[in-house]
Amino acid sequence: DIQLTQSPSFVSASVGDRVTITCRASHGINIYLAWYQQKPGKAPKLLIYGASTLESGVPSRFSGSGSGTEFTLTISSLQPEDSATYYCEQVNAHPLTFGGGTKVGIK
Amino acid sequence: QVQLQQWGAGLLKPSETLSLTCAVYGGSFTTYHWGWIRQPPGKGLEWIGEIIHSGTTNYNPSLKSRVIISLDTSKNQFSLNLSSVTAADTAVYYCARRYSYGYEDWFDPWGQGTLVTVSS
Numbered sequence: 664d665i666q667l668t669q670s671p672s673f674v675s676a677s678v679g680d681r682v683t684i685t686c687r688a689s690h691g692i693n694i695y696l697a698w699y700q701q702k703p704g705k706a707p708k709l710l711i712y713g714a715s716t717l718e719s720g721v722p723s724r725f726s727g728s729g730s731g732t733e734f735t736l737t738i739s740s741l742q743p744e745d746s747a748t749y750y751c752e753q754v755n756a757h758p759l760t761f762g763g764g765t766k767v768g769i770k
Numbered sequence: 771q772v773q774l775q776q777w778g779a780g781l782l783k784p785s786e787t788l789s790l791t792c793a794v795y796g797g798s799f800t801t802y803h804w805g806w807i808r809q810p811p812g813k814g815l816e817w818i819g820e821i822i823h824s825g826t827t828n829y830n831p832s833l834k835s836r837v838i839i840s841l842d843t844s845k846n847q848f849s850l851n852l853s854s855v856t857a858a859d860t861a862v863y864y865c866a867r868r869y870s871y872g873y874e875d876w877f878d879p880w881g882q883g884t885l886v887t888v889s890s
Binding site for chain 1: 814815816817828829830831832864866870873874875876877878879880881882883
């Protein structure tokens with residue numbers, strides 16, 4: 664199985680700050696990676712696919728980059744509504760796997 | 771606008787079979803994969819498996835011996851059966867549509883989630 668390791672597991676930042684989340688894959692996955700945002704009690708919401716393609720309707724302050732084994736999700740200017748848990752997911756090979764999640768809080 | 775609505779029993783006893791159904795509204799059943807993902811309380815996401823419109827299935831090896839995912843194209847529904855449940859199967863279960871074409875691969879939309887609790 665391809666393991667995805669996210670870091671940090673928790674980050675607290677102020678409104679307007681830049682926040683970066685890292686996702687590392689145990690094997691190379693090209694750009695077969697997606698990012699999701701999940702708020703409490705809700706289903707995950709797709710943010711980015713193909714490592715860097717922004718899903719329609721997602722604010723442009725979200726961006727993704729990387730390929731192979733190292734990926735990042737960046738929120739360029741943190742907003743109160745961005746408080747959530749973020750997950751990466753690899754779709755390179757079965758079984759599909761998710762990272763452990765990064766909880767983003769607002770100071 | 772495709773919507774997924776899911777339902778099923780929320781409280782099971784150990785050794786019983788979990789059964790959930792997900793209905794697809796407003797979109798085509800073909801072209802896509804139809805999957806199940808679960809999330810134990812306070813924990814991360816785990817892919818359970820999926821079925822392609824052709825009927826081909828893929829399962830997580832960790833659950834494969836207990837899982838069956840099936841499709842009813844006449845009703846635009848797909849279902850999850852997980853047998854011999856234990857407390858470790860307690861989780862919110864989500865159904866989701868997967869689009870898979872090269873690197874364009876994602877789960878969206880998702881169902882609302884169903885909390886399934888296994889307790890004696």
